[in-house]
Amino acid sequence: MIPLLETALAFAMIMLTASLFVSAVVQVIVNVGRYRSWVLTHMLRSLMHGFRAFHKDPDVVDPATGRPARDALARNEACEMRFVHEVLADPVLHARSAELAYGSAPERLALLVEYIDADDLITIAAGASVPAEGDGRELLLPSRWVSCGQGGSSATKRYATLDHFSAYVRRWFPTLEGTASQTFKQRARRLTLLVAMMLVVLFNFDGFQVLARLHQNGAARAQVAAQTDTVMTTATRLGERPSTQRAPDELPDTTLGELGLEMQKTATLLDEANVGIGWQESWIVKRFCAYRGDLLAPAPTSLQLLRDTLFWLAGLAFSCGMLSLGAPFWVTTFSRLIQMRNEVQHRKRQEVASGVRAASSALPLPARERAVAKPS
């Protein structure tokens, strides 16, 4: 039981380490590709576009058919993006967003697009709005947000009042935000799978081989287990540990250099685990070399080589699937396995202790006899 559990633990640790590598790469790409800006930008632009469409703005909706106007998105880009930029340039939001960090965990990634709320947008709109002519109470949204000029009307739009905008934002913001988060999650998941595939292929990450090595070699298991603390430290830094799911403003901000170091560290851990990851020491390479007579080892037959190759391919596919589960999954799995092992060990200790008690209860008798036998 214990060796099996230890193998599972060591395997989870290897997977966690590899997942952290994937997570670091994903974070670099997310950061470099400015996914955060992308999602926010599209969410905000969609909000303004939706607001205009909702009120059947002739620049956006064809009055004759009531359907979206031809090339409406492209023609209205300038003014709608003006709104987006003004929102994103808001100093309060900037200060808040600076506190955010992101990992590959979808719920954490979602935090990125949830740092703007409906009240923020209404406050920004109220600050920019101007009183309508002849009506001191009604406030109109800035025409630069709703009138694109070229190709569209530059006239004041009576529907674009602060009240209507506020009502629209309050009604639709949660839906928009949810959809944006979903989009972000999808992109992150796709990226995680892509990076996991690259890792598996480039580093020849054969999951079955890793499992076999760990199962056969107690020293390798112990060596992997010895790195628990250092891996967990990395998991915390990359924001992948459940215990670190705190309020967004408490999360650390990660730089490209730091992510590079995490990649280097996790790759080093995988290298030093010595469980057959990488091409240079790979068993499949040795088998092919032996088959071709490049090694002194006995050459496998074609059938054996085919079987090995299929087993190896299955191992790669297995690793890919395991890694695509993401680092948070492996953190949780690892923690559960630790808990399970502790329970098993505790029970074993209890069994041993109860056995000792049963044995020790028989001992007092001769001791008493000796005491009785002693001359007073």
Place this chain on the structure above:
Amino acid sequence: MPTDDDRSIPSSMSPMTLRQFEQVSRTLIDSSPPQPGEIEVAPRGAGESGARIRGLVMGAAGWLSTSRAAFCIPVVTFVVLFTVLVFRPGQLAKTVAVDLHLPSEGAIPKEMPAPGVEIDPQDIVWRFRYGATGTEFGGGVPYWIYRVMPRIFDDEFKGRGYDRFGFGADDTTYYKSRPVGRGLFLADSTLNIPLLRARFALKRVAINCSGCHRGEYLNMSGEPVYVDGMPNHTADLQGFKRFFARAFQDERVTGDRLIHEIDAALEEEGAAPLTAREQALYRILLVELKNRGSSGTTDWMDGRADNGPGRIDPFNAVKFEVLKAPDDKTAAQIDFPSLWNQRAEVREWHHVDGNTASSKARNRGSAIGVGAVAMSLNKDTIDAIGRWLDRDLPVPGYPFTAPAPERAARGLAVFAEHCASCHGMYDPVKRTVHEVEGSHYMDRIDTGTDAERSRAFMKPAADALNAYGERRQIWEEDAFRPVRKAGEYLAGPLDGIWARAPYLHNGSVPTLADLLKPPAPPGKLAPEKARAFRPKQFYRGSRRFDERNVGWVSTEPMEEDRALFLYRTVDDSGEPIPGNGNEGHTHGADLPPEDREALLDHLKTL
């Protein structure tokens, strides 16, 4: 007002709307200022090309998660690797070698093994003396540049070559001749990229363990003897480092001159001059070396006293050059330590301030200090050497006239009474230390010696070094502990103490006899009066041993044609030189002369 039921209008960001949005040009998005916390992929203001690179990189990163075609990348990579596996599997097992096939590399003089010697690269003594530790990648100099520098700076080298820095002749245990001096090695630059070994076939010269820890002395016949693990008290590591930092800034080192000198050196070896491709490469290398020199990385040394031979400021080098910490003005130069008996039973803690118990941190950290970077560290060799130092490296016996047994016995009694509580009772036969009652052995204590070194490794430095190692998986988490109070140093054993001169952690007292004298009072003293005190200045770097006083001869400025280094504890105006102080540790100053001499005799036996 329209109703929410109007399904023909996208009133929220539906997946369809999002897909439509994805067709919109990214120009506006990409031209928006980056959000706080986002990374700039190319510096703003880098002009049109910078903007193009930025756009390209951001576009590619965005494409990875939006296009299904991105999955072709791992598929194509797999197909390529699988093809190589099937048809050329041996290629996958090889170290990735970047070899420019430079003819000049083939002209480098070969290392000639001594007659009857077959070099075993796994031989641990060979690895200690000649093995690559990874310092060549960051701190090495290409061989042909190394070779011609003494020609270009002949006025400084005066025909002595690198012996000028203490990297000169060697014994013939392994080699009859080598292209580089003792303490240096020549190796291809190797990067140990995790899961992928890579080698760059451009040979560089760099320092390894033996550069600082393989000492030399002249025996009774005047012949040089080399001892593994003994401080290399004749090597001027700072001078060597400083020379290469400054030489490339000198107007004598131009591309044309360099190529001319290399061609002359190649001619000496009977090889053809550099090809046009090689010339171009050396010009690029020269620019790299000039940039390295002008980066000011080693400028911090200029604000401190020169170390001279046999000394180093290891932690400040790491702090300022590797960790990029702000200059704290500490002058933390110390004597090179000896390396025998490093195992935990004898030395639970390491370094003069006992800042680590980790063998890994001690060994790998030393390589980092002399130019290795995390990915160039040859962990295999360094760890193997570490195990050898811990277990097997012998302590050198006293090679000169053995002391009379009765005097040594008397000295032992004096030692037990006055010294053993801090230094322990070292048994040279069993190589163990017996702690006496009330022992302070391996404790950090303040005996009033120069506090600069301990001041240099307070909590911020320890934290930074721990973080550096942990983030790069070089040593254990919290491998280093900070100094608690300035002035405290580790009380350790005196094994092989005769070979560890000069004394005190900073090498400020030339001999053991001088160490048993009190420090000199401020101001000038008459020569006959000054003899009763520790010398305020002396010469370092001699290989001749002073048997009477136990230490290197330190009163003469020359050893044959070798100029020695004048070590000073005070400057011209009599002010103490930071880091060079010889005060403190006044134990033994009040011993009767007979006891003092007996103690010296006992110390020779350790």
